[in-house]
Amino acid sequence: MDPTRDLADLLAGQREAHARDPLPAWHVRSARLRALESLIRQHRGDIAEAIHADFGCRPQQETDLLEVFPSLSAIRHALAHGRAWMKPRRRMADLMFLPARTELRPQPLGVVGIIVPWNYPLFLAVGPLVDALAGGNRAMVKMSEYTPAFSALFARLVGQYFPREEVSVVTGDAEVAQAFSALPFDHLLFTGSTAVGRHVMRAASANLTPVTLELGGKSPAIIGPGANFARAVERIVYGKLVNAGQTCIAPDYVLLPRNRMGDFTTAARAAVARFYPDIARNSQYASIVSDRQFKRLTELRDEAIAAGARAEALGSGSDPAQPRRLLPTLLTGVTDAMAVMQEEIFGPLLPVVTYDTLDDAIAYVAARPHPLALYLFEQEAGAVDKVLSRTRAGGVTINDTLYHIAQHHLPFGGVGPSGSGGYHGEAGFRTFSHIKPVFRQARLNGAALLNPPYGTRFARMMALLLRRG
Known part of the structure; x- marks a missing residue:
């Protein structure tokens, strides 16, 4: 099997189909969206079971909440608004060109490529696919090799619900992914790590393929001096531990007032006990997806401890049946030299950094690469405005975590090293x-007044244009 040839043939087939119907009517687009909705609704149990098998333990409740629900919600939103998004929008022509008229006319790009990560394999495939289909495009979707059970299931189901010239799912290893990212798509969306994102962008640049990169980075959670402290700790723990922290917008580290360190530890331990009683054996706490990821996380933790950090597990015990279950762990006394403060953690390790003033916390965030998400817990409006105006992040949630990603009327994306471009909804x-x-152009217009040969009339018109321009 030659993945490059097979992928090129698949792309060519979708291009030919698009050429036959380059501007699909709304009833065509909505039928595709409803087919995707049916796929999810009719196979919800199979989807949860496959993801559970890939992770070793992924509770169906989390798959329903974090993948099935937002996927279906995105489809329903597109069905409700897509017809309006398609309509040309009139704009005013500039004064000197009246009575001409202008408009903005949405047109499908053609064939879209979507590269899906392993952490939310359903939602991060369906989310961009919904937007692509609503836009009238064809799509090729490359699934992660780290979720083989779900990837195989999704490929089979998409093949049942869609002709391959409309939507096709590609599975395979890194070689296939490399060949996929080098295809001359009309647009390519990649969700994953910054390191891999660089390779994807480099491959796409050979074809001048426009790229949307959804990366990650170290998303901070700031507990301001005016925060509801107990509520802040609870929501940070929640955002950190769903899917065992394997979330691109999970809080990566906490900034809190120096005198609240002990209070934070006590409140975090209580929140973990409340959310996940007997966490080592709790089937509602997800496992780490692979041995490779588990080893990476334990090495991050152990390297920090060896360099002087203090680790405090928020729970105890182990479960031989779940060897990749990693207990939530606070890390204090961390420094910038530690890998855990340089790399995106993507797991249930939570460094805690203390500050003296809110200005110090802002300076700490601003001095580092722009994160995909920022979380601020603060009740005082002036403090909130200060943080918003002096930091940059892909998206922000105030007094909670994660929820900005679930707003259909807000774009989701990164900035700088955490990504480029955005999607969701319109x-x-x-x-x-x-x-x-x-x-x-209007039938009666003055364009001829600027025709050559350039003489006195042209000079007068040019003087008028320059005066009013």
Whole structure:
């Protein structure tokens, strides 16, 4: 099997199909969205079972809450608004060109490539796929080799619900992924690590393929001096431990007032006990997805301890049946030299950094690469505005964690090293559309006044234009 040839043939087939129907009507697009909705609803149990098998333990409740629900919600939102998104939007022509008319006309890009990570394999496939289909595109979806059970299931189901020239799912290893990212798509969306994102962007650049990168980084959670402290700790623990921290926008580290360190530890331990009683054996606490990821996390923890950090597990025990279950662990006394403070953690380790003033916390965040998400817990409006105006992040949630990703009217994406571009809802529709500008000249117009040969009349018109320009 030659993955490069097979993928090229698949892309060619989708391009030919798109050429036959380059501007699908809304009833065509909505039928595709409803087919995707049926796939998810009719196979919800199979989906949860496959993801559970890949992780070793992924509770169905989390799959329903974090993958099935947002996928279906995105589809319903697109079905409710997609027809309106498609309509041309009139704009005013500039004064000197009246009575000409202008408009913005959305047009499908063509064939979209989507590269899916392992941590939320359903939602991070379906989310961008919804936007691509609402935009009238065809799509090729590359699944992660680290979720083989779900990837195989999704490929089989998509093959049942869609013709391959509409939506196709590709499985395979890193060689296949490399060949996939080098295809001349009309747009490529990649979700994953910053390191791999660099390779994807480099491969896409050979074809000048536009790329949306959804990466990650070290997303801080700031507990301000005016925060509801108990509530802040509870929501940070929640955001950190769903899917065992294997979330691109999970709080990566905490910044809190220096005198609240002991209070934070006590409150965090209580929150873990409340959410996950007997956490080592609790079937509602997810396992780490692979031996490779488990080893990476334990090495991060152990390297920090060896360099002087203090680790405090928020729970106890072990379960021989779940060898990749990692207990939530606070890390204090961390320094910038430690790998755990340089790399995105992507697991249930939580470094805690103390500050003296909120200005110090802001400076700490601003001095580091822009994160995908920022969380601020603070009740005082002036303090909130200060943090928002002096930091940069892909998205922000105030007085909670994670929930900005679930807002259909907000784009989701990173900034700088945490990504480029965005999608979700209308923003996603526009990402996967060319918003074509159209100028309609009026039958009676003054354009001829600027024709050559350039003489006195031209000079007078030019003087008028420059004066009013």
